[in-house]
Amino acid sequence: MTSPVRLGIVAAAVALVLDQASKLWLLYVFDIARRGAVRVTPFFDLVLAWNTGISYGWFSDQGPVGQAIMLAFKAVAIVVLAIWMARSTTRFATIGLGLIIGGAIGNAIDRLSYGAVVDFALFHAEIAGKTYSWYVFNLADAAIVVGVAALLYDSLFGAHAVKAP
Template sequence: MKPLHAGVLAAVATLIADQASKLWLLFVFDIAHRGAVRVTPFFDLVLAWNVGISFGWLQSENPMAQIALGTVKAVAVVVLAIWMARSRTLLATVALGLIIGGAIGNAIDRFAYGAVVDFALFHVEIGGNVYNWYVFNLADVAIVAGVAALLYDSFLGVPAAKAP
């Protein structure tokens, strides 16, 4: 399989898994009416509507802020797609596909619901205090994994061939 095909496959698989999980949680499992659902002692399913960017940063319900954020993300996806098309390593190409698929998945949420659907919450109790991680979704996982893989490929991957 050519690297570009693997990158496109990663993007499509990420997008499908992300949207399927969100649609199932919203419309089949009906998480909005169930509230927080304890899955394990350290993991809950909860519904959170994120109007900001990753980790809830830059929260704003202002329509102009949402349009600006959408525009920046659209440009970023185009730039990442060009980078993916020019990528020469399988790892970098798949990593870019993960990032693109996650970004498009979250963009679909913004368009459909006005916010990103987040649902996964890890937490730990230490000494009677509960510490929560950010609520996130599968698109966020793919984006973080893609960035980590790009960093790995940049610093520890196969070095580029030197010119003669």
């Protein structure tokens, strides 16, 4: 196993552990369901949202069959990403792929355990008396976004991109 692949596996494990630990703590220790929305800063709240869909709640009304299809699709995607990671030779790409894999597995665990993904982080801003909110998300979602950013960076500025005509 190459050094970059080991880094990708570590990134996946760290993303998965942090994601699941944060969700378990918020659900069973902090008891966010009972507390409701908790203001942490003027621009960040902890809220409980059960996402039965995929990104941004898309396909949230598909029922058990739709959930099973989404999980099967996610399993195939994780295998494809793992193969890509095993063949990758750059640190940014393998770490990025590891973060995406760890985040995808974390959200898949939620779907299997609860039938929905546990989302809890809400950023918002008040401008001219009107509140603008971002989507509620979790650490798995954040790991996926950072992983995609790492892949983009690697494809645009990595060693292979620099050599390309």
